[in-house]
Amino acid sequence: MTGPEIAVDRSSPVPLYFQVAEQFAAAIQRGELAPGDRLDSELQLADRLGLSRPTVRQAIQHLVDKGLIVRRRGVGTQVVRGEVRRGVELTSLHDDLARAGRQPSTSVLELATVACPVEVATALDVTAGSEVQHLRRLRFADGEPLAVMENWLPLHPVRLTLDALQARGLYAILRAAGIRVRGAQQRIGARAATGAEAQMLGERRGAPLLTMTRTAYDDHGRYVEHGAHIYRASRYSLEVTVAER
Amino acid sequence: MTGPEIAVDRSSPVPLYFQVAEQFAAAIQRGELAPGDRLDSELQLADRLGLSRPTVRQAIQHLVDKGLIVRRRGVGTQVVRGEVRRGVELTSLHDDLARAGRQPSTSVLELATVACPVEVATALDVTAGSEVQHLRRLRFADGEPLAVMENWLPLHPVRLTLDALQARGLYAILRAAGIRVRGAQQRIGARAATGAEAQMLGERRGAPLLTMTRTAYDDHGRYVEHGAHIYRASRYSLEVTVAER
């Protein structure tokens, strides 16, 4: 067992452990490393790649966190059986659709500065009534309505414009403004569509909707966005992968 | 800033980094470390606790993964603003309810060995038609119907019994049998209840249901369970926390 060909570039600014992790992930995706296959031991890999064991270990840990491989003490490291699917990371719907080969488009229903409602204020950890940007968008995939997304953002960081919102996802705009979203808490549920919602989404009144509220924080630990979204359950579902330890 | 009192027990079999992480998590939960508070630097902590920096770092990384704190290079480490809620880990509904102070109970509708359906076979990575255990349960919280859960398990590992299923969650049974569930892939959606489903759950036909399918793997990378679950959307929702890096 020598495994896939992996080479690191020490002159690259990309961390070595990340280079290794990416190349293993690619090999698994290509099928070069089949489900159930054993990887070389950490010591062998370190030797082969000219890296130290901690660096190799960090790379492997990265893949374990993504649910691609499994480690067993005293035994070794194996690729998880069955096909792996990408779970929800901190991407916007826009990017998700684009990656799935579908054409995203957006109609901005509302974009204004408003006094922050109480529920949103508690989620964003700001004082109720303070000014926040409020945003409501109808999202399409291949011209077909898919979701209604409502977002609130504290004013400080970035000024949203209509043009930007029609061309890109919210998270891409935030990233471009230097805001690094690091994590989020999400609540996923379902409910029946109201008449108005049904009309916007092209469903019947009472049709099941998938709901998600999300509060995202940046690397200051500050909440930068709160969203309440509804999706047509007939056209959309969420994927989540969980890995422990 | 000296932070909360933390002491490690070197004679304990619990890893040092885990002891540290748990005590910080507890301090945050107690409010002793308030949202936005800065932690001591890694070097200060290492010095104060008599540990090496890698160990302290591992503890902090653990908390970052759980979405409790945020790190910024060149600046420091802070507690995430706002209250944090526990996300879906690899626990069963049974445990979740018990922790929330509600009384879980289970009615086993079906428990048999069957030929594996094709969709399940692909998910579990076994050959279609091979024998698997099939399980269907109606779950209650405080005596009120909450969910219908259907599971399939490859035969090998553990033999399920009716008694065990009524007293404990599926994951607890698996754990007791020495199976260590390490990760899972989940798909979350919604749909309308059929007449039969509505009757079981005490909802009206067409009422929105939250659906989740989950495939869980153990530390061999083998899939050990596939489940298709429906929840009353009016009584249940899922929480997910995501953290990057």
Add this chain to the structure above:
DNA sequence: GTCAATGTGTTGTCCTGACATTCGGCCGGG
């Protein structure tokens, strides 16, 4: 007074080394 350069403190990455723990197969005894 404004703006650029510098300095300090912090996390990010990477290294070497060591021992503990666990698993699973080998081998020998009964």
Add this chain to the structure above:
DNA sequence: CCCGGCCGAATGTCAGGACAACACATTGAC
């Protein structure tokens, strides 16, 4: 033939050190 103990191999944990990259505040130049 079966079973138990031994042992090698792999991951898990921990130490201590070094330098890089980065953010922020301070200082200095213009």
